Amino acid sequence: MVTPTAGDFLKKRLIKNRWMYYMLAPGILYFLIFKYAPMWGVLIAFQDYSPFTGFLKSSWVGFEHFRIFFSEPEFWMLFRNTFILAVYNILFFFPLPIIIALLLNEVRKEAYKRVIQSLIYIPHFISWVVVVGLAYILFTTEGGIVNELIFQYGGEKINFLLNPDWFRVMIVSESIWKETGWGTILFLAALSGVDPQLYEAARMDGAGRWKQMVHVTLPAIQSTIVVLLILRMGSFLDTGFEQIFLMLNPMNREVGEVFETYVYERGIQQGDFSYSTAVNLFKSAIGIILVVGSNYFAKKMGEEGIY
Incomplete structure (x- = not known):
């Protein structure tokens, strides 16, 4: 009797599950082509890259671009602006989908619940161009609805769009309006898996709705x-290029310029590809450190983490 080898076992398994692998193939190809293959581009962060000479013939400069970036006077401004917006997003934006999911979970009328869910999901599908356009229409001093109401009630018009003090408030508020509803999906899915017997046991012990939730x-x-917080830390410094780029103007640039807009300016507008790649690689390295660190602390607190 011939003993089947590991190769025979693998071949049999591939044939048995071939349709599953066929369905996985497009997703795997997508990540290979659009996610992993472009990672070779980070090499130009260590080169004096020129499109005319290409990767292979461009001269190597090591960490020179990083040294220049850290010595730039704009570095601390960019780091401060990006960090503050990132902290605001964690403090004000991240908890809101959890709160809304908990509130929706308490709605017993399914029809009301579905209507509310649909209404709060819709902004996610609106592009940032439209969102910023709406912000301009609402908050401009020249006929903006908000300023007209302030003026009618005896107040002075506020230049929300040019005043640096309002820039971060506007950015976070737009993000909350656009993405909070969509962010509730995962939490509602998690809530649907809670065992109803736990609520029955809590009610038998005299727990009200508030104590049941807590x-x-x-x-x-x-x-x-x-888990979602750990994953969010990976994009902690990703403040959103399109939104901030559209909201930037010469009056609020001092508080609004972030790593992503700076990379666009140096890389696309000025053609300094190696330098802008170095800046973006620095931002990505910070994200990796934050993910590893937050996962470590989560495990220390008794959670499973992401790995």
Whole structure:
């Protein structure tokens, strides 16, 4: 009797599950072509890259671009602006989908619940160009609805769009309006998996709706919250290029210029590809450190983490 080898076993398994692998193929090809293959482009961060000489013939400069970037006077301005916006997003934007999901979970009328969900999902599908355009229409001093209301009630018009003090508030508010509803999807899915018997046991112990939420609902979705927070830390410094680029103007640039807009300016507008790649690679390295660090602390707190 011939003993089947590992190769025979693998071949049999591939044939048995071939349709599953066929369905996986487009996704795998997508990541290979558009995610992994472009990673070779980070090499130009260590080169004096020229499109005319290409990757192979461009001269190597090591960490020279990083040294120049860290010595630039704009570095601390960019880091400060990006960091502050990132912290605002964590403090004000990240908890809101959780809160809204908890509130929707308490709605017992399915028809009302679906209508509310649809209404808060819609802004996600609106482009940032339209969102910023709406912001300009609402908050401009020349006929903007908000300023007209302020003026009618005896106040002075506020230049929301040019005043640096309002820039970060506008950015975070737009993000909340556009993406909060969409962010509730994962939390609602997690809430649907909570065992109803836990609520029955809590009610038998005399727990009201508030205590049920605190002692049953939140602990049940705690692992989901932790995992999403860890993943969010990976894009901690990703403040959103399109939105900020559209909201920037000479009056608020001092508080609005971030790494992404700076990379666009140096890389696309000025053609300094190696330098802009170095800046973006620095930002990505910070994201990796934050993911590893937050995952480490999550495990220390007794959570599973992401690996």
